[in-house]
Amino acid sequence: MGGISGIVSSGVPVVVFVVVQAIAGNLVASIVAAVVSAVAVAAWRLMRGEAVQPALSGLLGVAVCAFVAWRTGEARGFFLLGIWTSLVYGGVFLVSVLVRRPLVGVIWHLVNGEGQDWRRDPRILRAYDIASLAWVAVFGARFVVQRWLYDSVYADTWLGWVRIAMGVPLAALAAAVTVWAIRRSRRAPADVRAAPRGRSPRRSRA
Template sequence: MTNLPGGEPAAQLDLAQRDPDHRAEPAESAEAAAAREAAASKEAADTVMKAFGGVRGMIDMTLPGLVFIITFNLTHQVAHAAWAALGLSGLFVVVRLLRRETIQHAFSGVFGVALGAWISMKTGKAENFYLPGLLWNVGYCLGLAVSALVRWPLIGVMLGPITGEMFTWRKQNPGRLAAYTKATWAWVVIMGIKPMILFPLYLAGNVNLLGWLKVALGIPPMLLAMYVTWQILLKAPPPIKAELDEDGS
């Protein structure tokens, strides 16, 4: 290619002569690129937050444990503490029903609290209030690990319906599959820290330290796992939307 006087490429001049109406496509401005990246970032963050109930869902699952340990320290009665925690969980469900919000995370919290309350009252041991949650945490980590090993990472299973891609990431989007697998392993590592810290306290019968640490380790690890997932998805290929049948199924 040769340049004409003034530095204009000959090829561009020839194109203009053959097509006077031709206009070069403008390059994406820095502002537009930043806005597009910000939108993608927000969508990824919203998707992760929605899948795990958001901050409200985490609070619904954390506060009953705080109420239990406070009530137990005040009354030294397992039954009083258990009923206080169960009552708060039930209140969360009622409030969500009145506001016509999803009760998925609140209901799961009620189930766990009810089971812990029943075991602790049955045995008379306050530390047993936290046993179902500890066992659930261990089972959850094992389930995540197995799902990643069999190439059905649970993070993808959970987020697929929310992003509209369903399970296209398994066969049509290998980069997305790799990202979901990486995120799932991140959850295994981060969420696996809790039972490693709390189970020795449970076995030692240290109710106070167990209760306070259970509350302290409730939200931060989940926020960290969600942040890591968000960062991984930001660098992943965009989702391929699943095609629905004509009847919408």
């Protein structure tokens, strides 16, 4: 995700859209400002030699959201993709917990090339369950609240600001739970984290 700066960079176009819409009240001006800001962020990260993937992802997302808003002719259309994306992400995380493969743990150990043997330790599995459910709560809350606002009379006034308020702050809370789960797995015995697949780790007796 490019770290904290990557998260912030991907969120800049949304903030710009909301601010311009609140000040100018013009959909076309808001769309143009959001797209220009996304391009500027990508160029800035490129010049600094930083990872541009978060900015490019943000640019693509802004382009799709801008297209939806333009086709619907309503500012609230800019947030429609994010609303339904939250539902999809929340569903994926929930299913991963139900099938005993919590997505937080799967992704972390896959990225670090450590395999999936951590699932044999109930304590680690439970920690990743909690972390994954934290993301379910975040995405679920975003969908429920923003979907309700989208259909309400407050859409034009509050939807954008609520989107910002439920962005980084809620993600930071879920990220804190994720860090806790990862540290818990780091404290697990080495034979649990790295045992060959198909073999149960030996536990020493005190």
